[in-house]
Amino acid sequence: MGVLREDVTFKSGGDTCHAWFVRPEAPGGPRPCVVIGHGLGLTRRSGLMPIAERFARAGYSALVFDYRGFGDSGGAPRQVISFRGQREDWAAAVAFARSRADVDSEAVVAWGFSLGAGHAVSITADDAAIAAVIAVAPMLSGLSATLAAMRWWSLWNTWRIFVQGVRDCFATLFRRQPVCLPLSAPAGKLGLLTSPDAYPGYRAIVPDDFEFQSAAKIGLYFWSYSPGRRLKAIRAPTMVLPASLDKICPPGPTRARARSSPNSEVYEIECEHMAALTEPVLGEVLSASVDFLARHVPPPSAEVEQPERLR
Numbered sequence: 001m002g003v004l005r006e007d008v009t010f011k012s013g014g015d016t017c018h019a020w021f022v023r024p025e026a027p028g029g030p031r032p033c034v035v036i037g038h039g040l041g042l043t044r045r046s047g048l049m050p051i052a053e054r055f056a057r058a059g060y061s062a063l064v065f066d067y068r069g070f071g072d073s074g075g076a077p078r079q080v081i082s083f084r085g086q087r088e089d090w091a092a093a094v095a096f097a098r099s100r101a102d103v104d105s106e107a108v109v110a111w112g113f114s115l116g117a118g119h120a121v122s123i124t125a126d127d128a129a130i131a132a133v134i135a136v137a138p139m140l141s142g143l144s145a146t147l148a149a150m151r152w153w154s155l156w157n158t159w160r161i162f163v164q165g166v167r168d169c170f171a172t173l174f175r176r177q178p179v180c181l182p183l184s185a186p187a188g189k190l191g192l193l194t195s196p197d198a199y200p201g202y203r204a205i206v207p208d209d210f211e212f213q214s215a216a217k218i219g220l221y222f223w224s225y226s227p228g229r230r231l232k233a234i235r236a237p238t239m240v241l242p243a244s245l246d247k248i249c250p251p252g253p254t255r256a257r258a259r260s261s262p263n264s265e266v267y268e269i270e271c272e273h274m275a276a277l278t279e280p281v282l283g284e285v286l287s288a289s290v291d292f293l294a295r296h297v298p299p300p301s302a303e304v305e306q307p308e309r310l311r
Contacts, residue, residue, distance in 0.1 A: 001026055003056040005049075010065075012092035013085065018072035019065035019093065020044060022052040023102065032107035032131065032297045033061040033097040037090055039114025039139070040193070041081060041183040041214045043071030047205035047277045051111075054286045059299025061103055065093045077178050080215040083119075083225050090123045094130065107131045107297050111289065113277060114249060115139045118227035124238070125230035131297045132236050134289050137243040137269075137276045140228025141253040147223075148250050152187060152194045160190055164216035178215035185212075192219055195247040201274020228257035231264060237296040238264040241276070241285060248273040265292065 002025030009016050023031065034055045036048055044064045052062035067089045068075030069082075090110070098105040110133040112120030117138030124133040139145050150158065161181060168179035184202045185191025191199070192214065202212070231238065240258035242251035251268070258264045267288050271281045293299075 001057045001059075003053050005052075008063075008096075010092055010096035012068055012089045013075075015068045015075040016073065017065050017068060017089055017092065018044075018074075019063055019096075020049065020052065021061065021063055021100075022049075022056045023061040024056050024059060028059075028300055030102055030104040031059065031061045031300055032109060032293070033063055033100075033103040034109045034111050034293070035090070035093050035097055036062055036064045037067075037086075037093070037110075037112045037116035037119055039112075039116050041070065041079070042114075042116075042202075042206070043210070045071065045207045046210065050282070051277075051286060055111075055290070055293075058290045058293075060109075060293065061097075063093055063097050065089065077215070079180060079211060079213055080178055081115075081218045086115075087119050087123055090119050091127070094123065094127065104300075109133065109293060109297055111136070113137060114273065118225065121234070121238075122227040122230050124236055125233040128235060130236055132238070132293065133234065134239045134241070134292065136241045136285055136289075137246055137249055137273050138228075138240060138254055139249045140226065140231070140257050141249075142225035143223045144250050144253045145222065145248065148195070148247060149193060149222075152196075152198075152247075154188065157190050157194075161192070161216070161219045165218075165220040168216040169220070172215075172217065178217075180213040181216040181219065183212050183214050193248060197247055197272040197274060201272065201278075204274065204278050228253065231257050231261035234261065234263055236263065237292070239267060239289070239292045240264050241267050241269050241288065243273055243276055244268055244270045246273045267292075 006021040055062045066073040110120035117135035124130045182191035184193040184199045242254040
């Protein structure tokens with residue numbers, strides 16, 4: 001089945017978010033739409049287009065967006081990770097999808113990776129009209145993710161991250177440009193994510209011009225965000241895909257949260273964190289995602305590709 005991509009924009013908090021709307025080329029009525037959001041500091045150009053295309057070949061539309069302050073979207077200051085702001089972007093993306101005449105407004109799905117998966121869980125808990133949510137290698141516990149990151153920081157780099165975070169807080173207070181840290185760096189170097197798999201994993205999916213930095217204050221308060229607590233509030237079908245070898249979002253707390261939620265299915269993938277977005281694991285993730293949606297939010301036509309690994 002052919003796939004069409006449209007450049008679209010929508011408003012969030014007074015700024016403009018840029019997105020791709022991807023749909024099957026075959027004509028048809030309003031279709032379910034999968035809204036896709038990325039992880040820590042990542043943009044839609046970081047490996048999300050093949051995911052949207054896979055959903056489109058299965059009969060769904062997909063909306064892939066950049067958070068404000070990142071990628072092609074507007075908003076200033078740049079490179080600032082705001083949990084509340086990114087959840088607002090998610091809610092605006094869902095509202096935009098529902099507003100389209102070619103989307104079934106009662107069949108909008110949230111699909112997120114890593115921190116984006118945590119946001120997807122959170123906004124689904126707030127919006128009972130979201131039809132389903134899929135969380136891939138999700139960041140459900142900021143405390144466990146922070147402790148996991150600190151395991152790979154030297155004492156000197158831990159101190160530098162703290163100092164830069166405090167400097168960035170003062171920069172925000174006085175409305176100055178953010179003080180930034182590398183989002184990820186090779187093991188032993190200064191960066192927020194420095195486990196052995198983190199930097200190679202980022203490099204495997206990001207474009208050559210990717211901006212490898214974030215406002216430093218995220219290193220001070222990341223521990224406080226625990227969207228996994230919201231899982232029990234979700235009434236929509238939920239699929240959680242922990243990565244069994246994950247050094248960034250440890251799978252133990254993810255499994256525990258998901259299994260305590262009455263509407264959650266757990267599908268474990270055997271890989272490290274970033275490998276969930278590269279082959280061969282990505283094919284397994286998307287096959288599981290399409291199969292889950294076929295059971296809970298089926299596309300309007302039976303004439304779609306059956307779940308299979310991506311080539």
